[in-house]
Amino acid sequence: MESCGEEDEEAPEPDWWLPEPRGRFGSVSCKPAILGVRAVHGNMMRSGSDLRRVIVHLDLDCFYAQVETICNPELRGKPLGVQQKNLLITCNYEARKLGVKKTTTVKEAKEKCPELLLVKGEDLTKYREMSYKVTALLEEFTPLVERLALDENFMDVTEMVEKRLEEWGKDAFSQMPVSGHVYGNRTVSLHDLAHVKLAIGSQIAAEMRESVRSRLGLTGCAGIASNKLLAKMVSGTFRPNQQTILLPESRRDLIAHLDNIKKLPGIGSKTAQRLAALGLTTICSLQMCPAAVLEKELGVSAARTLQKVCRGEDDVPVTPSGPPQSLSDEDSFKKCSSEVEVEKKVGELIASLLVRLYKDGRKPHTIKLTLRKCITNRWLNREGRQCPIPPHVVQKIGTGDSSVQNQLVALAMKLFHKMINVKVLFHITLLSVCFSNLKDAPASAKQSIGFYLTRPSSSNCNKLVHVSSEPIY
């Protein structure tokens, strides 16, 4: 875990939370002199705060709303919200200016802003397709692209930065404008190698954003920093459609400005609760908390990652996501109490999943059924059962054989009966089907005539959206 670390980037600083040195080069003076200077193409540069990695986090602006606006240009410029059932999951900036907030109920949003236009967003197909186009586009820059959500990607651009440093040589340093903002409005020093690398990273990020804008018509924010954690935390500093670099010496400020412990990526409600039980609610108290206290409450492993996270340290590499590990489809509803109804809904979920599986080309070897019981408190009561898909059923997936659907539904209903005794009155409010353990179809299946005649070509898949290269505003 710690082996690929950046402990030197984050160098041992026992007084981490103490005020920063006032000197021009910040923490540089703390470092051993031998690390303070490094020759690059014969150019002597300070590298006391050298970076091991340059990471870009790209976060698309109100993604669903943007996609809807591309699909229906008449929506542009008007306050727009996207709803799933009764929840407003996102809205554009025109709506936000009028006081509309994300993740509120549709009712609340309408009260705030009666002229709010709404589109339904339960069907993720459009968003998913656009999302993978964004990732594919980013993969043209570097293979090191990791998806965090439909609208977020991490890129490790370290190699790109090093390559540009080599190619451009020292002459480039004198004309190295930073693209976008610098966190805390700090001055970028061309004599500090870490600064230069981040500056190059900012240019790469700008090129990525421009490419996403011109080719897909989408805008977004980028953060550029020395690790994923910091890149993500800094990316939303200026919004929408802007980008920010974080210099190593601004790490403290960025974290200190978080008002809540839960703003730290990786700290969710559960962890926050447990920390609050220890009296830890502020970042500062967490930073100063003895390791033993955290370890006792959370275990050694979780305690260690927490201690690093609250200092802005993160050595987790960017892992290329590739195709998804699982495909799932859900539907929530007010009430469903009969077995026939369940079977019908499960059939619909499986039918739509089979279409996605067909486009994907891989075959699932596991199926899982999840449901939410209406009884008792809250939505934590999701329950799932999974089982292997028998080989003879797997074989027929994607062949157009219509019997697979019924076989999969029968399988799902077996899982359903493991959770629900239909002789007793039941009441569920959500059904979800998930296919996982996705494997490439065996070569023998690919060689069949049917495979070539019926599968869409990948070149067709890439033409779902057509956007001119002209600015769209």
Place this chain on the structure above:
DNA sequence: TGGGGTTAT
């Protein structure tokens, strides 16, 4: 409160 995803245990 929605409809997805991931990783760790």
Place this chain on the structure above:
DNA sequence: ATAACCC
């Protein structure tokens, strides 16, 4: 299989 996290 569950529980936590992300959006």
